[in-house]
Amino acid sequence: MPLVKRKTAGGVESYNFDSIFIGIMSNARKYWIFQMIGWGMFTLINIFFAFVFNNIGEEKFYYRLLIYVSLGIMLSHLMRMVIVSAGVLMKPLNRQILNFFFITLIFAFIVGVAESYLQRAFGLSPIERGSEKAIAMHKVILTNTFYSFIYLFIWNCIYFMYHYISKSQRQQLDTLRLEALVKELELKTIKAHINPHFIFNSLNSIRALIDENPGRARTAITELSNILRSSMQTEKLELVPFEKELNIVKDYLALENMRFEDRLKVEYEIDEDTLLQPVPPMMLQTLVENAIKHGISRRVDGGVVRVISDFRDDFHELIVQNTGTLNGHTVDQEGFGISSTVNRINLLYGDKAHFDIRQISPQLVEARVHIPVAQ
Amino acid sequence: MHMKAIIIDDERLARSELRKLLQEFPEIEVIDEATNAEEGLQKIDSLQPDLVFLDIQMPGKTGFDLLSELDRAPHVIFTTAYDEYALKAFEVNALDYLLKPVEPKRLADAIQKLHQVEIKEGLPIGENYNRSLLSEHDQVFVKDGEKCWFVKLSEIRLFESVGNYAKVFFGPNKPLILKSLNALEERLDEKVFFRANRKHIVNLRLIDKIEPYFNGGLLIELKGGEKIEVSRRQTVKFKEMMSL
Numbered sequence: 001m002p003l004v005k006r007k008t009a010g011g012v013e014s015y016n017f018d019s020i021f022i023g024i025m026s027n028a029r030k031y032w033i034f035q036m037i038g039w040g041m042f043t044l045i046n047i048f049f050a051f052v053f054n055n056i057g058e059e060k061f062y063y064r065l066l067i068y069v070s071l072g073i074m075l076s077h078l079m080r081m082v083i084v085s086a087g088v089l090m091k092p093l094n095r096q097i098l099n100f101f102f103i104t105l106i107f108a109f110i111v112g113v114a115e116s117y118l119q120r121a122f123g124l125s126p127i128e129r130g131s132e133k134a135i136a137m138h139k140v141i142l143t144n145t146f147y148s149f150i151y152l153f154i155w156n157c158i159y160f161m162y163h164y165i166s167k168s169q170r171q172q173l174d175t176l177r178l179e180a181l182v183k184e185l186e187l188k189t190i191k192a193h194i195n196p197h198f199i200f201n202s203l204n205s206i207r208a209l210i211d212e213n214p215g216r217a218r219t220a221i222t223e224l225s226n227i228l229r230s231s232m233q234t235e236k237l238e239l240v241p242f243e244k245e246l247n248i249v250k251d252y253l254a255l256e257n258m259r260f261e262d263r264l265k266v267e268y269e270i271d272e273d274t275l276l277q278p279v280p281p282m283m284l285q286t287l288v289e290n291a292i293k294h295g296i297s298r299r300v301d302g303g304v305v306r307v308i309s310d311f312r313d314d315f316h317e318l319i320v321q322n323t324g325t326l327n328g329h330t331v332d333q334e335g336f337g338i339s340s341t342v343n344r345i346n347l348l349y350g351d352k353a354h355f356d357i358r359q360i361s362p363q364l365v366e367a368r369v370h371i372p373v374a375q
Numbered sequence: 376m377h378m379k380a381i382i383i384d385d386e387r388l389a390r391s392e393l394r395k396l397l398q399e400f401p402e403i404e405v406i407d408e409a410t411n412a413e414e415g416l417q418k419i420d421s422l423q424p425d426l427v428f429l430d431i432q433m434p435g436k437t438g439f440d441l442l443s444e445l446d447r448a449p450h451v452i453f454t455t456a457y458d459e460y461a462l463k464a465f466e467v468n469a470l471d472y473l474l475k476p477v478e479p480k481r482l483a484d485a486i487q488k489l490h491q492v493e494i495k496e497g498l499p500i501g502e503n504y505n506r507s508l509l510s511e512h513d514q515v516f517v518k519d520g521e522k523c524w525f526v527k528l529s530e531i532r533l534f535e536s537v538g539n540y541a542k543v544f545f546g547p548n549k550p551l552i553l554k555s556l557n558a559l560e561e562r563l564d565e566k567v568f569f570r571a572n573r574k575h576i577v578n579l580r581l582i583d584k585i586e587p588y589f590n591g592g593l594l595i596e597l598k599g600g601e602k603i604e605v606s607r608r609q610t611v612k613f614k615e616m617m618s619l
Contacts, residue, residue, distance in 0.1 A: 196456075196457040197432070197456050197457045198456075199457075200456035200457045200474070200475055200476065201386070201389075201456040201475065203475075203476050204386075204388070204389055204392060204456065204475040204476040204477075205386065205388040205389065205392075207392055207476050208388035208389065208391050208392035208395070209388060211395070212388075212391070258388070259386050259388065260386070261387060297385075297432070297434060298434050298435070299434050299435075300410075300411050300413075300434045300435050302434075
């Protein structure tokens with residue numbers, strides 16, 4: 001079985017799809033089993049018909065059969081080598097069909113000639129030598145070639161069908177793999193997002209604090225490194241305990257508080273039982289970042305950011321409220337933060353999770369996520 | 376050289392950090408600070424600084440909005456943390472900007488550049504604000520969608536009235552500014568900028584050709600190829616000015 005080495009775009013990993021598809025068997029072994037079954041069936045069918053037509057007792061019949069099956073196995077194996085080395089299966093479909101036809105014809109002729117001469121050499125012809133009804137050699141060869149063509153044609157049909165089916169199955173697997181890869185990459189790009197504006201503004205504030213308040217500057221560096229570390233680590237994880245995510249959010253809001261000073265008030269309402277619930281990393285963080293970016297930072301007087309986590313019905317409910325107005329924007333228009341949140345929960349939970357963002361009072365916007373409670 | 380500067384930034388720590396960095400430059404005196412665009416506008420009007428350090432992302436209005444509202448743009452050095460939108464605008468027009476946290480070397484370069492502008496124009500920066508009329512050497516800030524420019528008035532060949540807006544023609548660009556033609560006429564030096572008709576003000580220094588037109592009017596062709604009709608009444612005035 002000709003094998004194409006499959007490589008990803010980067011050429012780093014190579015997946016062996018055949019091992020998934022065929023199981024633990026190697027391709028060579030698989031091929032020989034097919035050969036044995038095929039020619040075994042051929043032998044049995046011949047014996048069956050010999051039984052039906054009552055020449056089961058004839059010794060010559062078995063020799064003929066033995067010669068024919070041996071020739072068949074040898075030459076079909078040779079034929080396979082030709083097919084593989086000529087790369088017939090790689091060619092366009094109409095070329096493949098044409099090649100198969102001619103290869104079959106040539107090998108049928110070889111089998112026909114070999115069989116005829118072997119039969120004559122061993123005196124195995126179905127019609128006795130020297131009998132009056134002796135038939136000219138070329139007619140024998142032609143008849144044998146004709147039958148061989150039929151058998152080899154069936155052999156090739158099976159061979160071709162097998163490869164055709166396994167190829168399409170491989171392609172299905174490829175497609176599935178690719179879809180999974182795309183999904184994984186999507187999740188990665190969404191997760192890795194941390195606003196560079198925030199990082200540089202924080203660094204600037206920290207530099208100012210070094211003289212003014214060295215203690216606060218030190219804490220700020222710890223907070224910033226926690227956030228950076230977590231944004232790098234999350235690439236490897238699909239879910240983290242909520243407590244971990246909350247700590248990042250707390251660090252983040254502490255840093256924003258350092259920048260906005262009395263323009264930002266932060267409030268937490270956390271049900272302690274939710275702390276161990278698994279959540280997508282950096283999701284709450286994105287919502288809080290959004291609340292700052294679209295809410296607080298746009299207001300001269302600043303406002304409040306409230307983070308709420310509790311259980312509602314069968315869901316783990318995460319809420320971020322912020323002072324501000326939605327400006328008539330719908331969910332699609334709210335930019336990267338919102339669309340990435342929607343995409344992420346869709347990818348992770350399908351339609352088992354919900355997200356919405358709305359104006360709950362003239363001065364307050366609420367973003368809410370419901371994710372299924374883990375048992 | 377002595378320059379009066381204002382820092383406009385919504386973050387106290389960012390302002391105090393910039394002040395600290397500016398201590399290295401005795402020629403720059405920080406006379407005040409503002410925490411948002413509205414406050415900045417008032418302080419620029421009342422204090423008439425020579426130089427403004429301006430943050431772009433601020434609550435309410437952005438730094439760009441602030442500049443568009445000024446008749447005459449002071450020398451501006453933008454400060455921003457990281458803002459793709461702003462950086463794009465800068466790349467197109469090579470405005471001067473500093474990235475926060477500010478590198479002392481970059482700050483020194485930016486200030487050095489101001490000195491060079493001063494020498495090149497032979498205009499002491501400190502005198503820019505004592506006149507109510509805009510001179511050719513004054514610059515205006517123009518923002519049109521994602522692009523923005525500082526334009527010297529001497530480079531503008533034509534103002535065209537479009538409703539409440541005016542279309543400003545310079546180089547290959549013709550962005551809109553939110554100013555009426557009448558308001559512009561009041562502020563512009565009439566020796567250079569001439570009201571050709573109800574809809575157009577032309578820069579007399581950038582005229583290419585003048586031809587007679589119907590009814591004793593004139594047709595002016597500007598260096599950019601625009602053809603402007605001078606009304607009959609204004610033709611009399613135009614001829615008077617030209618004969619001097």
